[in-house]
Amino acid sequence: KNQVEQSPQSLIILEGKNCTLQCNYTVSPFSNLRWYKQDTGRGPVSLTIMTFSENTKSNGRYTATLDADTKQSSLHITASQLSDSASYICVVYFSGNTGKLIFGQGTTLQVKP
């Protein structure tokens, strides 16, 4: 079954600290993996899109990695800020017959001062 699992479900860190969010997927075949940030009460906003041939991609303080062999991705946030408090959603594009996006449940990050 094509699934995307994220861990941890929630995370609390202090402002200025780094953190890493995990995404494991069983989607096959897949063509790209995305990370979205969703602020409370808002729609998701794209952080990165990586194709299966890319290993890492950065967007400011956000760095995503992808290991297509182990079907794992991570999102690393450096020097966290209060504005990083949000849900982070991993999404994999299933490129089989139907072609669709498969969403993880998200990791809720709270950054405390």
Added chain:
Amino acid sequence: NAGVTQTPKFQVLKTGQSMTLQCAQDMNHEYMSWYRQDPGMGLRLIHYSVGAGITDQGEVPNGYNVSRSTTEDFPLRLLSAAPSQTSVYFCASSSDRSSYEQYFGPGTRLTVT
């Protein structure tokens, strides 16, 4: 450039009532979609459209109708609201559904009593 807009932002319905959630985009995107987001679950695709006049069902289409008469607009109709349709609804658009990032609207929070 407003991106993806949705109206209303909040709505309360009684069981059996019908209503239309509006979605519009000004980016000339061909692909538009509707999702629902429920606590503890990833976003789930309700319906999607690959262009004006073309719509198709997603994974949870029952109880919802869509139409796409123009590139810009993609309304979602609830035919006879049920408490199980209480959710947050997001509209999204992209150049295509496989390679490009999706832009999400701000969401509509619907409560059915």
